[in-house]
Amino acid sequence: MQRIHEKVAVIGAGSWGTALAMVLADNGHEVRLWGHKPEQIEEINTLHTNKKYLPEVILQDSIMGYGSLAEALSGVAIMVLAVPAKAIREVLRNIREIRDEPLNIVHVSKGIEPDTLLRISEVIEEEMPAHLIRHIVVLSGPSHAEEVSVRQPTTVTVSSKDMDAAEHIQDLFINQHFRVYTNPDIIGVEIGGALKNIIALAAGISDGLGYGDNAKAALITRGLAEISRLGTKMGASPLTFAGLAGIGDLIVTCTSVHSRNWRAGNLLGKGKNLQEVLDNMGMVVEGVRTTKAAHQLAQKYNVNMPIANALYDVLFNGVNAKDAVDSLMARMKTHEMEDLANVLVGRLQDE
Ligand SMILES: NC(=O)C1=CN([C@@H]2O[C@H](COP(=O)(O)OP(=O)(O)OC[C@H]3O[C@@H](n4cnc5c(N)ncnc54)[C@H](OP(=O)(O)O)[C@@H]3O)[C@@H](O)[C@H]2O)C=CC1
Ligand SMILES: O=C(CO)COP(=O)(O)O
Secondary structure (H helix, E strand, O other): OOOOOOOEEEOOOOOHHHHHHHHHHHOOOOOEEEEEEEHHHHHHHOOOOOOOOOOOOOOOOOEEEEEEEEHHOOOOOOEEEEOOOOHHHHHHHHHHHHHHOOOOEEEEOOOOOOOOOOOOOHHHHHHOOHHHHEEEEEOOOOOOHHHOOOOEEEEEEEEEEHHHHHHHHHHOOOOOOEEEOOOOOOOHHHHHHHHHHHHHHHHHHHHHOOOHHHHHHHHHHHHHHHHHHHHHHHHOOOHHHHOHHHHHHHHHHOOOOOOOOHHHHHHHHHOOHHHHHHHHHOOOHHHHHHHHHHHHHHHHOOOOOHHHHHHHHHHHHHHHHHHHHHHHOOOOOOOOHHHHHHHHHHHHHHH
16 A cells, blocks of 8 residues: 555553554654643653553654643644543643644544543544534554554544545555454444443452453453444444454453453452542543443433443442342343344233
């Protein structure tokens, strides 16, 4: 493939921003990695490392660290937004103060905002004036930074309201280690990426409690049912949840020690308290905040989400994790396939 080399600013120098900067540098783009800690930028520019986030990795010399947003974004048309969901508004407010040209914004964060219940692309639309947005694209899928940064085979999907923009970003990132698909369902891609973190927390708790593979398979499968149930009510295509941003990301996050959500859950299952776990993680655990949003979304859309609600009780209402599992198992019997259940109910009503 004949590649056009572009200038790209990656905003957020944590694990994922750094790993994606490396993919872009492998593809020959001019990569500016912005972070808000001067000592970290100094480390990136002198030692070519980012030890706190990717201790095993040496960055390409071509990746330049920036501490100034204005300098990082000067003359750049594409910005990869790689900060935790809760930092997005603050970062965008700073960017809109210093920017007057439109940007292609690629967001890679996996969250839903509690209270507003907005997806990240909607938060971006709310914070950035329309004249500063060319297109918004989301990149999501099963992709631990630790593996991407050492060029292990990885697949992701990109989505946008504008599929030409999604294909542009596909071309920007794709290479022989990092295979990028497109999917037109931006709602499903964002919902899948955000909600899998909740199930990963639950899977970690299950492992921490000493439960086995059966329990984890149940959480992944029934978790996917909850995500699909809510996602389709919010306008997503059910097919997206069978893809990389759905089951793909659920598998990788629920079964990997790289996952911060799984690791946090595992410590909770072993009896640690939430604050202690978050204080010691040193990286973002998106699922905690998203659990609040999912609890609210389940009410708003009147969707049955027993796993998300049980997790909410464990995280925020002091319910013991083992008791939460017991309650989940003791619920009223039901059909596995909801369409089948609806057909049967309809048949009974007809008789
Ligand atoms: N890690 C991964 O494998 C993947 C992560 N993601 C998603 O990417 C997003 C970012 O995650 P990830 O990189 O892993 O998180 P990390 O915790 O590894 O890094 C977060 C980075 O954002 C910085 N940051 C936090 N708050 C602010 C702020 N207010 N202003 C500026 N910078 C800030 C942190 O700085 P500081 O050092 O000061 O804390 C840190 O550099 C999340 O939504 C995550 O779900 C998606 C796919 C894979
Ligand atoms: O989203 C991820 C992998 O696809 C990373 O998951 P964690 O945030 O749980 O580490």
